[in-house]
Amino acid sequence: MGTREMKTILPGATLGVMGGGQLGRMFVHAAQQMGYFTAVLDPDPTSPAGRVSHHHLQTGYEDPQGLAELARLSAAITTEFENVPAQALRQLAALKPVAPGADAVAIAQDRAQEKAHFTRCGVPVAPNAVIETPGQLAAVTNDLLPGILKTARLGYDGKGQVRVTTKAELAAAWDGLKRVSCVLEKMLPLVAEVSVIVARGADGTMVNFPVQRNLHRAGILAVTEVHEGNIEPALARQAVSATKSIAEGLGYVGVLCVEFFVLADGSLVVNEMAPRPHNSGHYSIDACDQSQFDLQVRTLAGLPLTQPRLHSPSIMLNLLGDLWGQHGESPAWDRVLALPGAHLHLYGKHEAKPGRKMGHLTLTGPSVAEVRQTALAAAALLGIAPF
The missing domain is CATH 3.30.1490.20 (ATP-grasp fold, A domain)
Known part of the structure; x- marks a missing residue:
């Protein structure tokens, strides 16, 4: 936490977020659904989160007046991307509760410090x-x-x-x-990539989502699969336990994602962490009884944390700008939405560019086989390579 202790902040108060991208937008939606007002600080006048928030402060992340105004408006403040200047979070923390704290964000911003932290926590690194x-x-x-x-x-x-x-x-x-x-x-011989998302409260309570199995293409997440049997159970337990010890070691408050590599010999090494909700956790909006953004609101507001439950097998497809036509024409969403259990999330970004995350599509269903079949049908409709 910041220099101020966490008190419970009930709905009706304003929650602030540094950064106006899609993660901020989904946080704002979750906070508003629970009855909070929201304030976003982001210099971009068309930022996805700024456009749906009650307040949008269009200033730079280190602008003293912008930071002072965000602190004035907000009962507590979080961040939606890890490259927010840690110094700005320290300034805010002198005025209002900030979660995650600047120190944890600073470690996540530096790979050398991050690896040293993983090692201190007894988690193997490459x-x-x-x-x-x-x-x-x-x-x-x-x-x-x-x-x-x-x-x-x-x-x-x-x-x-x-x-x-x-x-x-x-x-x-x-x-x-x-x-x-x-x-x-x-470089190590990889057989899979997985990630774990935990939420930790100021009182040390910790809950976790199931282990997510991820496929990256050209360094960008393409597909996340979350269902029974997506990874060997002993390995899943090990990944969850390692993630919790990393969060514990940081005295972390908020939502934390840790990415791991599964090696050919069946062992696990940690890759990196993100001090915020994560692309691989977006399926939780549609496939769990609480999303990662609901838990971000709860940790920030000092509300009780309950263990989230996966109620449907799910596969999430990232929707990159490459799927739009040369002149920005949209994919055939009507055909995609004709598929059972298709949940479309577009982020309200003006311009589709190759590699740019424009949205995601989550497929849910009664069985793993049905969800996989539907996800492959959606991928074929969209021109996404099969997996």
């Missing part, structure tokens, strides 16, 4: 080396190659990442990334 100086570059051993060089800060959806197989390629890649602070991670 072999890696921090590269900040020519000396550290020269000291890299061959057993870390082939690897992926990742910028320590400001990387998301596969940005700021370069695959390297030799020391020469590594040196060239570091030059290409302008010699900023980086982490080199050894």
